[in-house]
Amino acid sequence: MKIEILCVGTEILLGDIVNTNARFIAKEIAALGLECYHQSVVGDNPKRLKESLEIAFARADAVIMTGGLGPTYDDLTKETAADFFGRKMYLHQPSIEWIEGFFKRIGREMTENNRKQAMMPEGAAVFDNHNGTAPGLAIKGELKEHPEWGEKIAILMPGPPREMVPMFKESVVPYLTSFSQRVFVSHEVHLFGIGESAAETKLRDVMESMTNPTIAPYAKDGEVLLRITASAENSEAAEKLITPVYGIVEEKLGEYIYGIDVGSLQNALVKLLREKQLTVATAESCTGGLIAKRITDIPGASEVFGMGAVCYANEIKTKLLGVSEETLKNFGAVSHQTAKEMAEGARRVSGADIAVSTTGIAGPGGGTEEKPVGLVYVGVSTKAGCETFELRLARGYSTDRDLIRWIAASNALSLATKAAQKLEK
């Protein structure tokens, strides 16, 4: 079944709100294995709404709409959709009772325009709204003006996400799955340390030769995510199709893989540390707390993380972590040596099994020819010793401070994970 998403709302067109409804619905219908090739947004304007709906019906079997079900005169989604199917409106008794009860509960008088929300097209399936007054609905049948297009479905839901999301899960999912025979399953392989185009180059042949499962690469914030998707008659069969693909990806890109369905580098690190009952500490200069922040983004991080030191000033590197003034004087704060002493100091002070440090030049100012913006040293200290790494992150992004800091933190998280893999308590 081909589905289209059509969101109705002038506030989306004006950029007043982000269209999170489209994203939610898109994700849900992808998970159901239904196809969706188009999302559109149109304002509360009957003529343009009608035109957009006609375009959508011409392309898709079902159109899922949000917005325009409210009580006011410019809420016209339901009336417009009903007209396509040539359906008359009637007062849906359970809905008017629900709406009357709703107003009674909140102690307000129901204004007359609220009756509009209980008017339903003949033959529509009505979806209860447990979080507001406007019920949702589905209309199925031939279109009045285009019977030659066959049966079409219009699904209408209210615009506010806290009404729409529960209604989708409770009512729309069962409605949609009653039409589907196949199931889609996706898994995500997370890569760090390789760019999208290089990853694709390595996988090109495989990607082009495969139709089910498929592999699709996505680049984000210096990482690459490979989404492997299979469709089959049930989820076990889909999983069986996916399993051998892991081996192929492992063979081509094994050194860059940090996890499957693991979400993020920090998640992979915290998960591994918990499994191995290890702890980590951080000592940050140029990343300024970002590594600690990313680790503590993960609920339960307190089991594996006790201390982070943000040592922006040299005196603080000495005071908190015992970095020697000699080292700072002879090699500078941005050096292998300082990174090493920061990591070792953090491990000593915190008592953690692993400590990672960063020191570098995040820019846009502060760079020199010898030590340019983007030069970052990462230190990793464990009982096995301390390693340091030199990174050059002033990519084409040159002065993108945020990205330099992000990638430096990602490297530190990745190196901490690798250290944890090798370490035993």
Place this chain on the structure above:
Amino acid sequence: MKIEILCVGTEILLGDIVNTNARFIAKEIAALGLECYHQSVVGDNPKRLKESLEIAFARADAVIMTGGLGPTYDDLTKETAADFFGRKMYLHQPSIEWIEGFFKRIGREMTENNRKQAMMPEGAAVFDNHNGTAPGLAIKGELKEHPEWGEKIAILMPGPPREMVPMFKESVVPYLTSFSQRVFVSHEVHLFGIGESAAETKLRDVMESMTNPTIAPYAKDGEVLLRITASAENSEAAEKLITPVYGIVEEKLGEYIYGIDVGSLQNALVKLLREKQLTVATAESCTGGLIAKRITDIPGASEVFGMGAVCYANEIKTKLLGVSEETLKNFGAVSHQTAKEMAEGARRVSGADIAVSTTGIAGPGGGTEEKPVGLVYVGVSTKAGCETFELRLARGYSTDRDLIRWIAASNALSLATKAAQKLEK
């Protein structure tokens, strides 16, 4: 000029990412006084992309597209758009030089598919991409198959927001405004500590009575931004229209304003500290480094920030900041007393003029009836003494860990700014 937004990307159709690009562009073009009646999303599929573009050209004068400018074989936006205008592609020398330099700087080999990004349709205006490899572009002229529609414009930008947003501001705004006789000027008033609907209620009368300038409130991450926009024949005239509006906003919402065009709470804090030659230190438990991270997001933060301590574990609170074991035992880590000792300890250890601390329960786990998720204490220490504040952040946000941490950090930044306002070196 009627504009349409067409975002290209299978990852949007699959719901992998929220379409923040459409929202950003919608808001910007509304601020420019241009009309936009449709937003659409289509995947990286040449046939459907072509169909969607044709629909958009039939309805609008200009189509702004994002995505599909990358190096891989499924990136086809540019080729598809060029074909509408009957333009051939050529190698744009400055772009290939930029891309080659980009790869040189990051020390990776440029794969051959990257040349594709430097291919441009004849006669296109090319927009530099300072944050990635794919340049943007605009094509203007008659469509090959529909000359009867008159002149149309296609504007193409890369999909990643951190590339698209700066390109839009630097290149697309001047390109679009070159077709208009009027100039639009916007300024942003930043509020913290008040919700959007409360702010709107206080400004309702003013907002409704004004047409030029206009005031539009936007809520984001616990803050409210008021965008004041004026149009006039030149920017000086527009500025003159805006100036009296500041006074009106100040009168209604003065206590919540933390800056004009200042970007963020951390920016306002760093700016003020630099002006007054003051310094700040942070001592974080539940925010886990986020306050330090936000402060060090600002270039030049090293002038005002030397130390941040992330003390997730109680022992570390004692070890780094000298929080007494008694206090932790008697009042718990999440208490006024611990927040106070953390802030005082951080000020003492760092020698900073101001120290802020946070300790709380970010959730989703760890809450009790007495100390529920969202309970956060913030301490602010200066030579004038130490104040502590109790926040209850779990309201509508329920157990949203990220948001609770963000709002706790925002409060700490706001309180540090207020302390800096009162403090003299």
